[in-house]
Every structure is written in C-alpha cells, then in structure tokens.
Amino acid sequence: MRLDLGAIAKAGTSKANQTGSWRNFKPIFHQEKCIGCSLCKIYCPEGCVTMVEKKKYTVDYTYCKGCGICAEECSSSDIEMVMEEK
Amino acid sequence: MATTTLTAPTEHACGPLLAAGHTACTGCGEALAAKLVLGAAGSNIIVTSATGCLEVFTTRFPQSSWEVPFIHSLFENSAAVASGIEAALKALGRQNEAKVIAQGGDGGTADIGLQALSGMLERGHDILYVCYDNEAYMNTGVQRSGLTPFDCMTTTSPYGEYSWGNKHNKKDMPGIAAAHGIPYVATASVAFPKDIENKVKKALTITGPKYLQIHSPCPLGWRSNPQLTIKVAKLAVETGLYPIFEIENGKVTKVRKVKTPKTPVEEYLKIQGRFAHLFKSAEAKEEIQKIQEIADRNIEKYGLA
Known part of the structure; x- marks a missing residue:
C-alpha cells in the first residue's frame, strides 16, 4: 500500500467492502403489508435499503449486516429476519 | 492560483453521503446518526472528525465512506481543525460555498477535545459541532468517559463488591456549550430522525458556533441487542x-x-447489559431509585412533563 502526500482516500471507496458477509440473519422484505412509512430506509445504519416504488422497499444484501433494525421498527411487521445458511 | 470546487460530485447529491461498506458494528447508532446528519446537511459541507469509532469505521485507509470533503486530524482537535477550515474559507472569501461541520464522539468532545471545542465556541467560528454521544470510549474497548451515565458498567468502571459501576454523573455538556453564550445548542436522539434533520437544517441557517449532541446507542458497549x-x-x-x-x-x-404517566427508568435499564448488575440484588433497588431521581430532575429542569 502506498501512502500519498496527505494520505488522501478517494470519496465513497468503502463500497469495496462487501459487509453483507457479516450477516447471520437476513431480512426478508415481504412487500405485502407495506404501508410505505419508509422507516426501514430511514433507520438503516448502512443506508442500503432503497425504495423500488411506492409501498415497495428492498435491501441490498451486498452491504446489509443483518442488524434487524428494519424488521424491529417496521410499522406493519412486513419484514422478517431469517437465519442465513452459507 | 487554481481554484478547485469545494462541493462533492453532483451524482452523489441525491444518494446517501455516507457510503455503504463502512465497518461499523451491526446496529450501530453512531453510523445511523452520521448518515442522518449528512443527509440533512446536504453535499455542500466540509466535515472533520475526531479520532473515535466514527473516524475508524468510515476511513479504513485507503478507503473512505465519505462522499463529502473530510479531514481527520487527532483525537483532541476536531473543533480546532474545523476552525482553521472556516477561517481559511473566510480569508479566501468563499465562506458561502460550504458549511463546516466538526464531529466527535463523547470522549473526543467532552473529555479530550473539550478545550479545542471551548476555543471554537469562544472565538465564534461559523461551525456546527456534532457530538455523537454513545456514552463511553467504544472504539478502544468501552472505557468510561465524561458522558458515561451514573452506575453504568464499563471496563474502567466495573461492577463489583465495592462498586456499582460509574460513580460520577453524566457531564452536562450541552450546558457547558450553552454557557459560552453561543446562539444554538440542541440535543437529539437517533430514535427521532426527523428531529435530527430539522435541528441540523436549522443550525446551518444560523451564523456562529452551534452545538448538537446526538444520543447514539452502541450495541457492543451497552450490551444491548442490535435489533433494539x-x-x-x-x-x-x-x-x-x-x-x-x-x-x-x-x-x-x-x-x-x-408521556404521562412517566415511564420508569427500569424499562430503559433492563434491556442493556451495562446495567444488568442493577437487577441482581435487593440492594440495587436503591441504585435504581437514584437513577430515577436523575430522570425526575431532568424532567423538572427542562419542563418535560
């Protein structure tokens, strides 16, 4: 690894870390009872929940660490955490 | 002299300004708080960060999660570095191009960085200082800080025969900031994201030093379930x-x-391992009563009821 003057790192390059491999439990977005409150998106510490369309959200498993905040805070209990087998 | 643009690339303006792939623990409150602060502030900002979890998990060299100009210096001088940036912008006549946000954890703000912060507040720099309060030095392995609450168990304030955990009260850091006579001081919590957004936006419209302290749970140090x-x-x-x-x-x-009737403090304490020792013996009831008194004093002091 080379250290340039000022030790400057390029913006947003942490995307190379696929933190999804940390996951033990996986959130399943059923997209059935969703009322579109977007709490899953707002509360995600990774910022990896996105809105596909109104009342339909999805998660990027490349980065999701499986903390389960989205499932806990979902106002219509539409997200389920399931044990992941690798 | 060649001028470079101070703002982040426009393609990032609509997306999250704290990129995924950062190495915060699962369920990290601080990562969430930083994401919310950046989302509210927008891309026309320059941020600094004191040493701590935030700096470590977002800048694993040679990578960076920041989509805005970011500077990490030392543990104690986030506020001083931000002061320099603000002064430089003023000297160049470019103070309207970007807002400066200084960040630090509770240790980097209330203990190690306090004198630099005090200087920044005293000199009246146009900076928003954000303190992510996770109530101990989490990055180095959960040592107590000035913002660790009373009777909390950390590795340097352990529970045992002669101790109920941290014997000092939480430092009134917002009060210390307000005592500098600055225009804006606020506290917030990651549980209320809209409130954080409003406070950051409001703070950035005010000229002068601003202080915002955000309560950010740390599942690792608080020994709570990341989901909660x-x-x-x-x-x-x-x-x-x-x-x-x-x-x-x-x-x-x-x-x-x-809310009335008020929620007893046990509800908050019992879901965290750092207060588990308060539920192990009958004598601990007295300690819980002392914590309840702290809550009651807060309710009275700020008129929360």
Whole structure:
C-alpha cells in the first residue's frame, strides 16, 4: 500500500467492502403489508435499503449486516429476519 | 492560483453521503446518526472528525465512506481543525460555498477535545459541532468517559463488591456549550430522525458556533441487542434520562415532552447489559431509585412533563 502526500482516500471507496458477509440473519422484505412509512430506509445504519416504488422497499444484501433494525421498527411487521445458511 | 470546487460530485447529491461498506458494528447508532446528519446537511459541507469509532469505521485507509470533503486530524482537535477550515474559507472569501461541520464522539468532545471545542465556541467560528454521544470510549474497548451515565458498567468502571459501576454523573455538556453564550445548542436522539434533520437544517441557517449532541446507542458497549437500537434510544428519551431540547441564545426554547404517566427508568435499564448488575440484588433497588431521581430532575429542569 502506498501512502500519498496527505494520505488522501478517494470519496465513497468503502463500497469495496462487501459487509453483507457479516450477516447471520437476513431480512426478508415481504412487500405485502407495506404501508410505505419508509422507516426501514430511514433507520438503516448502512443506508442500503432503497425504495423500488411506492409501498415497495428492498435491501441490498451486498452491504446489509443483518442488524434487524428494519424488521424491529417496521410499522406493519412486513419484514422478517431469517437465519442465513452459507 | 487554481481554484478547485469545494462541493462533492453532483451524482452523489441525491444518494446517501455516507457510503455503504463502512465497518461499523451491526446496529450501530453512531453510523445511523452520521448518515442522518449528512443527509440533512446536504453535499455542500466540509466535515472533520475526531479520532473515535466514527473516524475508524468510515476511513479504513485507503478507503473512505465519505462522499463529502473530510479531514481527520487527532483525537483532541476536531473543533480546532474545523476552525482553521472556516477561517481559511473566510480569508479566501468563499465562506458561502460550504458549511463546516466538526464531529466527535463523547470522549473526543467532552473529555479530550473539550478545550479545542471551548476555543471554537469562544472565538465564534461559523461551525456546527456534532457530538455523537454513545456514552463511553467504544472504539478502544468501552472505557468510561465524561458522558458515561451514573452506575453504568464499563471496563474502567466495573461492577463489583465495592462498586456499582460509574460513580460520577453524566457531564452536562450541552450546558457547558450553552454557557459560552453561543446562539444554538440542541440535543437529539437517533430514535427521532426527523428531529435530527430539522435541528441540523436549522443550525446551518444560523451564523456562529452551534452545538448538537446526538444520543447514539452502541450495541457492543451497552450490551444491548442490535435489533433494539432504536427502542433503547427511544426509552432513554421517554424515561427522561436523555432530555431532548433546544437552547437558543441561552434560553430553552423547545423540548420533547415525555408521556404521562412517566415511564420508569427500569424499562430503559433492563434491556442493556451495562446495567444488568442493577437487577441482581435487593440492594440495587436503591441504585435504581437514584437513577430515577436523575430522570425526575431532568424532567423538572427542562419542563418535560
């Protein structure tokens, strides 16, 4: 690894870390009872929940660490955490 | 002299300004708080960060999660570095191009960085200082800080035969900031994201030094379930242990009221391993009563009821 003057790192390059491999439990977005409150998106510490369309959200498993905040805070209990087998 | 643009690339303007792939623990309250602060502030900002979890998990060299100009210097001088940036922008006549946000954890703000912060507040720099309060030095392995609450168990304030955990009260850091006579001081919690957004946006419209302290649960250090991060943060506010308020020019102008009948502090304490020793013996009831008194004092002081 080379250290340039000022030790400057390029913006947003942490995307190379696929933190999804940390996951033990996986959130399943059923997209059935969703009322579109977007709490899953707002509360995600990774910022990896996105809105596909109104009342339909999805998660990027490349980065999701499986903390389960989205499932806990979902106002219509539409997200389920399931044990992941690798 | 060649001028470079101060703003982040426009393609990032609509996306999250804290990129995924950062190495914060699962359910990290601080990562969430930083994401919310950046989202509210927008891309026309320059941020600094003190050493701590935030700096470590976002800048694993040679990578960076920041989509805005970011500088990490040392543990104690986030506020001083931000002061320099603000002064430089002024000297170049470019102060309208970007806002400066200084960040630090509770240790980097209330203990190690206090004198640099005090200097920044005293000199009246146009900076928003954000303190992510996770109530101990989490990055180095959960040592107590000035913002660790009473009777909390950390590795340097262990529970045992002669100790109930941290024997000192949480430092009134917003009060210290307000005592500098600055225009805006506020506290917030990750449980209320809209409130964080409003406070950051409001703070950035005010000229002069601003101080914002955000309660950010740490599942690792608080020994709580990562899934319950928001619930824990919410209970801290509802019990009155973490009062949410705004102080403008020395006067408390807005508070978040607690529900009546009030939520007992046990509700908040029992879901965290760092307070588990308070539920092991009969004598501990007295200690819980002392914590309840702290909550009651907060409710009275800020008129939260």
